Amino acid sequence: MGFLKKSPWILHYDGSSCNGCDIEVLAALMPKYDVERFGIINTGNPKHADVFLITGSVNEQNIQVIKNIYNQMGEPKVVVAVGICACTGHFFAECYNIYGGVDKAIPVDVYVPGCAARPEVIIDAVIKGLAVLEEKQKNMKKNA
Amino acid sequence: MEIFSIILYIILAPVAGGIIAGADRIITARMQSRVGPPIMQPFYDVLKLFSKQNLVVNRFHVDYVLCFLIFTVISGGIFFGGGNLLLCIFALIVANVFLVLAAYCSNSPYTLIGAERELLQMLAAEPMLLLTAVALYNVTGTFDISDMLKTTHTPFLYIPGVFVALSYVLTIKLRKSPFDLSTSHHAHQELVKGLTTEMAGPSLGFFELAHWYETILLLGLIYLFFANMPIVGIIVALAIYFVEILIDNINARIKWELMLKSAWIVTLILGVGNLFVLYFLSL
Amino acid sequence: MSDILKMCKTVVSSLRKKPFCQMYPFKPAKFYDHTRGHIKLDASKCILCSLCAKRCPTGAIEVDRVKGSWQINRYKCIMCIECVVACPVKPVKALAVENQYAPPMAKMEMEMFDVEVKKPAPKPAAAPAASTPAE
Amino acid sequence: MDWATFLILFPLIPTVLLLFTKKNYEAQKWIVIISSILIIAGSIGLAIQQVGRGGDFYYINAHAVNGLVVFGDIIVALVFLYICRNLPYKKYWIPLLVVVQYGLVIFYDLTGRMPEMSRYIYIDNLTVIMGLVIAIVGCLIAIYAVGYMKKYHHHHHGIEDRSHQFISAIFLFFFAMFGIIFSNSVAWIYFFWEITTLCSFIMISYSRTEEAKNNAMRAVWMLLLGGLAFSFGIIYCADTLKSLDLQQILTMKKALVLVPILLFCFAGMNKAAQFPFGNWLLGAMVAPTPSSALLHSSTMVKAGVYLVIRCSPILQDTAAGAIVAIIGGVSFLAGAAIAISQRNSKKVLAYSTIANLGLIILCAGVGTPFTLSAALLLIIFHAVAKALMFISVGSVDNATYSQDIEDMYGMVSNMPMLAVVMVIGISGMFLAPFGMLISKMAVLEALATRSPLFPPIVIFGGSMMLFFWTKWMGHLIAVTNKVPPKLNKEIGIEWIGLAGLAILTIVTVIIYPLIGEWWVIPMYGQCPMFSENIELTIGIMIVMMILPPLSFLIHWKNLVYTEPYLSGVNLEDKTKFLSSLGTSKEWSFKNYYLEKYFSEGKLLKPTIIFTICLWVLMFFMENL
Amino acid sequence: MPNRTVIPFGPHHPVLPEPIHLDLVLEDEKVVEAIPNVGFIHRGLELLCEKKPFQDMVLVAERICGICSLVHGIGFVNGVEKIMNIQVPERAEMLRVFWSELSRVHSHLLWLGLAADGIGFESLFMHSWRVRELVLDIFEETTGGRVIFDAIKVGGVKKNINKETLDRILKQLEKVEEEYRQIADVFVNDFTIAHRWSGVGLLTKEQAITLGAVGPTARASGLAMDTRMIKYGGYDKITMEPIVETAGDCYARALVRVREVYQSFDQIRQAISKMPEGGETEAKVTGFPTGEYFSRVEQPRGEVIYYVKGNGTKYLERFRVRTPTFANIPPLVQMLAGCDLADVPAIVLAIDPCISCTER
Amino acid sequence: MFESQEYITIKKEELLEKTAPLFKSGHRLVQICCTKLPDKLIMDYSFDKDYKFIDYRIELPLEGASLPSITGIYFAAFTYENEIHDLFGINVIGNALDFGGKFYRINETAPFNKVVKKEVKNA
Numbered sequence A: 001m002g003f004l005k006k007s008p009w010i011l012h013y014d015g016s017s018c019n020g021c022d023i024e025v026l027a028a029l030m031p032k033y034d035v036e037r038f039g040i041i042n043t044g045n046p047k048h049a050d051v052f053l054i055t056g057s058v059n060e061q062n063i064q065v066i067k068n069i070y071n072q073m074g075e076p077k078v079v080v081a082v083g084i085c086a087c088t089g090h091f092f093a094e095c096y097n098i099y100g101g102v103d104k105a106i107p108v109d110v111y112v113p114g115c116a117a118r119p120e121v122i123i124d125a126v127i128k129g130l131a132v133l134e135e136k137q138k139n140m141k142k143n144a
Numbered sequence B: 001m002e003i004f005s006i007i008l009y010i011i012l013a014p015v016a017g018g019i020i021a022g023a024d025r026i027i028t029a030r031m032q033s034r035v036g037p038p039i040m041q042p043f044y045d046v047l048k049l050f051s052k053q054n055l056v057v058n059r060f061h062v063d064y065v066l067c068f069l070i071f072t073v074i075s076g077g078i079f080f081g082g083g084n085l086l087l088c089i090f091a092l093i094v095a096n097v098f099l100v101l102a103a104y105c106s107n108s109p110y111t112l113i114g115a116e117r118e119l120l121q122m123l124a125a126e127p128m129l130l131l132t133a134v135a136l137y138n139v140t141g142t143f144d145i146s147d148m149l150k151t152t153h154t155p156f157l158y159i160p161g162v163f164v165a166l167s168y169v170l171t172i173k174l175r176k177s178p179f180d181l182s183t184s185h186h187a188h189q190e191l192v193k194g195l196t197t198e199m200a201g202p203s204l205g206f207f208e209l210a211h212w213y214e215t216i217l218l219l220g221l222i223y224l225f226f227a228n229m230p231i232v233g234i235i236v237a238l239a240i241y242f243v244e245i246l247i248d249n250i251n252a253r254i255k256w257e258l259m260l261k262s263a264w265i266v267t268l269i270l271g272v273g274n275l276f277v278l279y280f281l282s283l
Numbered sequence C: 001m002s003d004i005l006k007m008c009k010t011v012v013s014s015l016r017k018k019p020f021c022q023m024y025p026f027k028p029a030k031f032y033d034h035t036r037g038h039i040k041l042d043a044s045k046c047i048l049c050s051l052c053a054k055r056c057p058t059g060a061i062e063v064d065r066v067k068g069s070w071q072i073n074r075y076k077c078i079m080c081i082e083c084v085v086a087c088p089v090k091p092v093k094a095l096a097v098e099n100q101y102a103p104p105m106a107k108m109e110m111e112m113f114d115v116e117v118k119k120p121a122p123k124p125a126a127a128p129a130a131s132t133p134a135e
Numbered sequence D: 001m002d003w004a005t006f007l008i009l010f011p012l013i014p015t016v017l018l019l020f021t022k023k024n025y026e027a028q029k030w031i032v033i034i035s036s037i038l039i040i041a042g043s044i045g046l047a048i049q050q051v052g053r054g055g056d057f058y059y060i061n062a063h064a065v066n067g068l069v070v071f072g073d074i075i076v077a078l079v080f081l082y083i084c085r086n087l088p089y090k091k092y093w094i095p096l097l098v099v100v101q102y103g104l105v106i107f108y109d110l111t112g113r114m115p116e117m118s119r120y121i122y123i124d125n126l127t128v129i130m131g132l133v134i135a136i137v138g139c140l141i142a143i144y145a146v147g148y149m150k151k152y153h154h155h156h157h158g159i160e161d162r163s164h165q166f167i168s169a170i171f172l173f174f175f176a177m178f179g180i181i182f183s184n185s186v187a188w189i190y191f192f193w194e195i196t197t198l199c200s201f202i203m204i205s206y207s208r209t210e211e212a213k214n215n216a217m218r219a220v221w222m223l224l225l226g227g228l229a230f231s232f233g234i235i236y237c238a239d240t241l242k243s244l245d246l247q248q249i250l251t252m253k254k255a256l257v258l259v260p261i262l263l264f265c266f267a268g269m270n271k272a273a274q275f276p277f278g279n280w281l282l283g284a285m286v287a288p289t290p291s292s293a294l295l296h297s298s299t300m301v302k303a304g305v306y307l308v309i310r311c312s313p314i315l316q317d318t319a320a321g322a323i324v325a326i327i328g329g330v331s332f333l334a335g336a337a338i339a340i341s342q343r344n345s346k347k348v349l350a351y352s353t354i355a356n357l358g359l360i361i362l363c364a365g366v367g368t369p370f371t372l373s374a375a376l377l378l379i380i381f382h383a384v385a386k387a388l389m390f391i392s393v394g395s396v397d398n399a400t401y402s403q404d405i406e407d408m409y410g411m412v413s414n415m416p417m418l419a420v421v422m423v424i425g426i427s428g429m430f431l432a433p434f435g436m437l438i439s440k441m442a443v444l445e446a447l448a449t450r451s452p453l454f455p456p457i458v459i460f461g462g463s464m465m466l467f468f469w470t471k472w473m474g475h476l477i478a479v480t481n482k483v484p485p486k487l488n489k490e491i492g493i494e495w496i497g498l499a500g501l502a503i504l505t506i507v508t509v510i511i512y513p514l515i516g517e518w519w520v521i522p523m524y525g526q527c528p529m530f531s532e533n534i535e536l537t538i539g540i541m542i543v544m545m546i547l548p549p550l551s552f553l554i555h556w557k558n559l560v561y562t563e564p565y566l567s568g569v570n571l572e573d574k575t576k577f578l579s580s581l582g583t584s585k586e587w588s589f590k591n592y593y594l595e596k597y598f599s600e601g602k603l604l605k606p607t608i609i610f611t612i613c614l615w616v617l618m619f620f621m622e623n624l
Numbered sequence E: 001m002p003n004r005t006v007i008p009f010g011p012h013h014p015v016l017p018e019p020i021h022l023d024l025v026l027e028d029e030k031v032v033e034a035i036p037n038v039g040f041i042h043r044g045l046e047l048l049c050e051k052k053p054f055q056d057m058v059l060v061a062e063r064i065c066g067i068c069s070l071v072h073g074i075g076f077v078n079g080v081e082k083i084m085n086i087q088v089p090e091r092a093e094m095l096r097v098f099w100s101e102l103s104r105v106h107s108h109l110l111w112l113g114l115a116a117d118g119i120g121f122e123s124l125f126m127h128s129w130r131v132r133e134l135v136l137d138i139f140e141e142t143t144g145g146r147v148i149f150d151a152i153k154v155g156g157v158k159k160n161i162n163k164e165t166l167d168r169i170l171k172q173l174e175k176v177e178e179e180y181r182q183i184a185d186v187f188v189n190d191f192t193i194a195h196r197w198s199g200v201g202l203l204t205k206e207q208a209i210t211l212g213a214v215g216p217t218a219r220a221s222g223l224a225m226d227t228r229m230i231k232y233g234g235y236d237k238i239t240m241e242p243i244v245e246t247a248g249d250c251y252a253r254a255l256v257r258v259r260e261v262y263q264s265f266d267q268i269r270q271a272i273s274k275m276p277e278g279g280e281t282e283a284k285v286t287g288f289p290t291g292e293y294f295s296r297v298e299q300p301r302g303e304v305i306y307y308v309k310g311n312g313t314k315y316l317e318r319f320r321v322r323t324p325t326f327a328n329i330p331p332l333v334q335m336l337a338g339c340d341l342a343d344v345p346a347i348v349l350a351i352d353p354c355i356s357c358t359e360r
Numbered sequence F: 001m002f003e004s005q006e007y008i009t010i011k012k013e014e015l016l017e018k019t020a021p022l023f024k025s026g027h028r029l030v031q032i033c034c035t036k037l038p039d040k041l042i043m044d045y046s047f048d049k050d051y052k053f054i055d056y057r058i059e060l061p062l063e064g065a066s067l068p069s070i071t072g073i074y075f076a077a078f079t080y081e082n083e084i085h086d087l088f089g090i091n092v093i094g095n096a097l098d099f100g101g102k103f104y105r106i107n108e109t110a111p112f113n114k115v116v117k118k119e120v121k122n123a
Ligand code: NFV
Pocket: A019, E064, E065, E066, E067, E068, E069, E072, E299, E300, E301, E302, E304, E322, E323, E324, E325, E326, E353, E354, E355, E356, E357, E358
């Protein structure tokens, strides 16, 4: 069943981003980019979501939050790290409070470059994530 | 014959409901200057939900949601099987109660508050639904839908106030802004996803499915106002749904107090008032 | 009454109008001259002076003079263009800004360019060093 | 001996026997169980006999005992005066109430002004149904009481154990109730009527605390007001109508009999705790729970509605009848509304009783056969479900020492069986396809054609009931992850009452078409919600009831358990989250009580004033 | 026994675009207590001044926040230019004004959208952001970035705008303003919006002063306070009056922002007309900063303060930012007490919280 | 154009008596800032009224510094004081809303004031 591909619901969490990537994620939902064309809905609830868009890097305080949210998502799920903060930690990686990219906390499936990542790349990334999602679903079935 | 139409309802209602939901999403998107999803999108969504993991906080949760679905279907079955309208509405209420119980049993703060909000919404909306039944009874002289359909005059002409008031509370039942308080079916809100926060995968699928059944049932209720003119009835039902979409898009979500007050005032003035007028005219 | 319907005008008119949507993946993205997409290296021009690497505030560029490789980590680059400004090659710089953004990837890998090592390695850039505050 | 006579007199035996069983729980138990069985058997016997008779009514002449009733009146009056011996400050008008009413009645009796009559006991389908309700529900409560009282004294240390008296009062109550429903002489009814007042005093004041005494006293004087009206009615009957035969009175010309009938209705509605007299019933809460269960379900308040229903043929199509209906409607609305703001489970139940009785009174006031049969259904279902609710609340109280609904949160994890019983009870109160909902539907159907005033009342009140019942039910079924507190969970003999009533709640729903066919239709000619194909109706009911439990049996595959959504600040412990101050904090949830709109303080006063106005208006209109 | 419900609100929460955490104590739906918690975005980037040369700190400052990014750059360079005594060319100053007002428009439109979303007005959200995209187009055309612009540098600006482009921008602005007018009309007049905002989250003028509210939050409480009035940078050539509302509720805050957008349009036009033709866009920077200065500029959300202290090396001794949201948190606590649960997002959003600014 | 600013150095003990009149005259608290110099910490308390900037400066030792809280006068100071406590390890006495070092939950103590950090680690 390829329905997963046709209706990926996203969840967005702002790790410690500067809002730059953050609002670009929202902008992708807006009329100009309108990702709902692909059935994407911003659910705002981890239990409903398939794709976890996370912006910003991981720090002491939000690492547990990110893990909690990730754990509350149902399989299959993919994680998209949006923006270079989420990928590598930007130059904030040198700061005392930053551990680095999101992969320090949870496994990441797609990395999106850019500071700030453009909505177009975010769309590309989600679409790329869908392939991973399908893959995971197949594995899930096999294991079941 | 009745059995036949019940089966037809059980099979076709989700299809029609899904298509209406899809059209709803497209129209909404267009109203927001977007392109919107394909019309079959709701089906993709629900089918996807059924292929997802069934995340639960505790298992009873799923059962209650399933009961919600079953009772909605029963209520629709009573309706389309030409049964008793009161019984149908009460079955719908039971369905709704099961939804609330599903939220309660999951024991998570946002769902609990969502449940409480849903109760407030029921408190606001149920009177008008039941009053509609009473009003239709006054016009057609029966609670049996099969008999109502045999009426020769148009109920709408006698009870336009009830019709308007019903359309008003329909906004609550269809979970549309400005009354989208308990589930946040559309935009975001303070309760995350309210009632449905803890539903995931299949149980959310049941919920959506039940919502489609419910939509068809409620549109059927609108149809009854034009029971003697099938075509007009269907057109008006769809028009009302369009108006609901429009209302959804031109309003912010209001707070429960205003919802309760306005719904009751509308029920009392338009609904009950209309009954009184009817009563005095027929004296 | 009209207060309730204030939004109606906008909503109904957008219903009539064409959607604002740019239809991105189906139609190519629209860029401006200044749009900062990604940094592109013209490997034939690069002299492996590593000025760009030194100037880069995020350390996205790594230059290996011996192996003759110029690598950029797209997942560190913030497109500040400092490297382009710093590149000493004249008249056309070895680095350029492309409008097209870098694509998302499933793995973070350095993007590598093989640069032919020019025989007489130029003096480690004494001249341009003055223009930037000394390291 | 006739079944009816048996039912009236037999309860006196356990009443007396029990008085000698102080602290002897075994003896209490057996006496109660055996007499209960006999009483239930009696009522069933009567019912079967009545079906066999084809639903006709018949009379019994018991002239011989008429003298005894006069004697009884005197004794009761003396007892009342004895109660008033140490009155609170400035309440001297309470004995005055006693003296005036009994003075009048006894004076008439002794001076022979009471007209002669021959038909003292009257039995028709209404009495049979009432008999069944009183016997079955009442006896189950009585059995429950035996177990309950033992535990009650377990955790109410300061109170002297007089449970034998308490249980004995229950049987005295049965005596009075059967008396009321079987008597055809208004003087007899009056005698039994006052005994019920007496019994409720005994029960309410049981704990002998200041509060209990005050509340009991309040109940007495409020109920005596009804008694006063009753005695005036009797005098009127005796003087003007020259008849005490209720059935005869009911066949007289409306204009003639309206005044006494209204007086009787006043008494009835007073007993049924309609506003403005709702207070005595609320005060009755302080008593041990079985007495609340008894007062609220099968006895006492039901005596009130019984009387109004009896009188309803006269009320039908009169302005006074309409006002009776409106008073019922107002009580219904106000009771339901106030119940929303209540946290104490017994108070919620009390207000819901007031509300439901209001609905019955509404039906009686309208008085068409259709509404009357709906009222009958209401009586049956309400009695069963309300009794069940009260006794289960009592058991919860015994186990957790709390009557607070909030403390019942997650009960299904702590005391699953009791929670299930309570859920059945609550469903019985408002959920389709259970009884109260069927009857509410019947009421709606019956009222739909009448004036457009009544259906909205039913609808709005019903919605408010939906609100408070559902939120209570939700609290019960929430599955918590908390470790259950150490509870005193032993429930012994009470299970007979609990399970019995729970089963009864379900069974009545399934067999209600039969009830309709056997007893209601013969009497009123029709029964709402009653179509030709009973089998189908029963089938639908059963299906609707069985589906939910069935769905609980489904074995879901691949369930994956997670923790609740807590905005991402979950902690290991599912009941806690990481708070703003960096500490772990427990999240909690309390129901909405909407006190801004529905609190007692906001609604009680206007309701009382409004209903008093209605009463005045009613009597006033009669004189026009 | 009060009926107290205790729930966590945030850090992850769909109505909050950014993580802020509140412990809410509710009675029915009334909030009786709300304790805020920040720190989910704390990066500690102030300390980067020890690792990055002061020119690069502009990049860091711009990445404090992606909404008010450009003005962060301006504020920071203002401080550095003051202590280094750099005279910025006038064209550069006017370009800075142009961009910072444009970014105010973009920020306010963004906020109007989010605030509409917070009260469940989804289509207004979409339409506000649709108009915002038109503004972003101008940004992308002039600076090459959509949200992070990298257009400011110590001593001037990095990008120049030529005449044709400016003319085109002026025309585009007409269009934006026209579209905006329609949306603003909804914000000002709509019934449901008034229902959700008026009387909600009250803050009196006295409270605004004592709790240190800044920006639109303060102005909506009747406090005529706009840091642009101290005429920093190019603002000495721009005429303006602070926009003030007196109601002190969420509605007033929205109105202030709605009107400020018009004001910004006006200032953009002023800046373009006062921009000298041609001329330098950057001054030469020599030497290293010494001395200290509290540079104050007006961000879309209010007054922001950059403290820069140089010690004669290329690294700054101390770089510190006090952002408007940080100053608005105590007023927020005040406003939240006694509101409805449904008002919580409305009130939190009414101060236009920018957590990444707040926590840096 | 730049506004001119001057910094008035006061003693720690004077802080409260200097701020109280400012509160009365309707000044608002603009900010509290702490700076670490090689040999000392300086605290800046800035106030403003009608765009006039007033700055009081207090010098503190690097280690074990403590300050009286001004939350009694300006409640809004609690955010700054918590922050300064967390980042610089300055002990603020009498904070009206004390997060107890959990304002920013960071994995280092007093990252802006490494001296303090070392001490804590040794202790
Ligand atoms: N305006 C603004 Fe900022 C700054 N500085 C603030 O709180 O947004 Ni991100």
